[in-house]
Amino acid sequence: MIPSHATLRPGLQLVLAFLAGIVFALGLAIAGMTQPSKVVGFLDVTGAWDPSLAFVMLGAIPVYAGATKLASSRLSPFAGGSFRLPTRRDIEPSVLLGAGIFGVGWGLAGYCPGPGLTSLGVASLPAFIFVVAMALGMLLFEAMKRQQENASRLSSAAARDRRA
């Protein structure tokens, strides 16, 4: 029997991840996602709307949908380990609020995370500033989450003490 958690091959993992990153970057650039003015043109539905970027999703989603169907019959990834896919199905308010906040930033500068990082490869100053600020935003969220978790741990500990 094949174990569902195959022996990890870290070298192969690195090579495949690096290749995936290159293909992703080429795809983003060819698609037009690394041109913030084009992204804003796509989002500008009441202005001179350029629907091109809808075709990015039309190209990407069927390919990935096919891949997930095929992957579901495999027991483990090529480079070993196990499949680690999202399991959450609930649509909690923070998902919608977070996505809404992300959209404001995307609309303001025309960069989402992938194109921002990819544009570092051409030493773009706006992309560099965007990526540094994005990393700070992520760290800020993590810090706030940790603080909230600590506060709720303390308050539940206090509630236990009161009961005792």
Added chain:
Amino acid sequence: MEHFTPLASTLGGIMIGASAALLLFGLGRIAGISGILGGVLVPRAGDKAWRFAFLAGLVVGGAIMGKLRPELFAFGLDRRLLTVAIAGLLVGFGTRMGNGCTSGHGVCGLGRGSLRSFAATLAFMASAALTVFLSQHVFGGAS
């Protein structure tokens, strides 16, 4: 509509889908860029190497493409760098709070048929379109 590019955008999309499929088959992981970057920023140990390799691939891919077709990286917007920095902060904070961005929710999530990702994609598309409407048509272009 100045530069309508349905073929190039579809081809680019297919490549993005293929890259995400490679990460799924090869490593069993989701090609969510904000999640991959978020994972290298937190102090938690373990599984960071593949994340760095993927991010390095992104930058190298950008450099290769920039040599071949530099015009594909034109910023093209009239924005102050402060605005770009605020945008970056919002994108970083929002994608971690919402557990994903255009790639994780918009491609991988929708490709898996996740209702949660569908809701998130609607939310960021709507708020981005509203932001563009306000900045381009209400507050007049430059910001």
